[in-house]
Amino acid sequence: MLSCEQATRLLSERQERALSLSEKTSLTMHTAMCSGCRQFGRQVVSLRELVRSAPESKKQKKSEDK
C-alpha cells in the first residue's frame, strides 16, 4: 500500500513519464480511498493547464509561428 508521499510523487511524475502497470494499479487503489491525494492529482493537472494557457500567450505564440 502506498503512502500519500509515495502516491503524490507518482501523481507528479505522471506529468513527465508513463507509469508502469504496477505503479498505475497501486496509485488507483490509493486514490480510490484517499481524497487528499485525489485532489493533489487534479491540482497538478490544473497547474499545467493554467500555466500553459496564461493570458494571451497562446494566441501570441500562434501568430509568431506564422
Added chain:
Amino acid sequence: MSADILSTSPLNDESGTEPMTNAGTLSDQEIANLRSQMLNFARLQLDDPHLAEDAVQEALAGALRNADSFTRSASLKTWVFAILKHKIADVLRSRYREPVREECKTCSQNDDEFFDDSGHWRAGVTPRRWGNTQELADKSDFWRVFDVCLEHLPAEQARVFMMREFIELESAEICASLELSTSNLHVLLYRARLKLRDCLSENWFGRG
C-alpha cells in the same frame, strides 16, 4: 534571484487594466521598462547574462519592427514575451552540446512540511477541492498571487517548473541543458508542485 520572477513574469500582464495606448507611440520610458522586465525574465532562465541580453535584444527588435500592428501596449508586451520565450527555448535546446552543470541543492530535503513520519498528509495541509479553474487564466489577480507563490519557491525549483510548464520544454531537454539526472528533475518538479499548490490553496482557493 527568485525575487525577479515577481516583477518579470509575463504572467503578470495586466492587460485588462492598462489604458489604450498606441504601441507606435510607446515612450522611451515604457520601452526601457519593458526591456528591463524582459531582461530579468531571461536571466532567470539563462545563467549567462550575455546570452540573456542577446535574446532580449533580438526579441525586442523583432517586435518593435511590427509595432504598428499593436493597438495596445499590453498586447505588445505579451507578443514580445512570447518571442522571448521562443528565443530562450532555442538557447536552452542548443545546450545539448555545451551542458551547464547544475547541482540539485534541494533534492535531499524531506517533505516534513506536508507529510508525517508515516508518509501521510499532515492535518491542515491535506489538499481540498479547488473548485472551478476554468476561467482563472484570464484573471490578473490570480496571476499576481501565482507570481508571489512562485517567488517563494527555491530558485532551482521555480526555474525547472517554468522551463517545463511555461516554456514547455520536454524533460529530456531540461535534463540535458542543466545536466540534471531524470530523478533529480522529477524531485524538483514534485517539490515545486507540492509547494505551489499549497501556496495557491492558502492564498487563492482557500483551505475549505
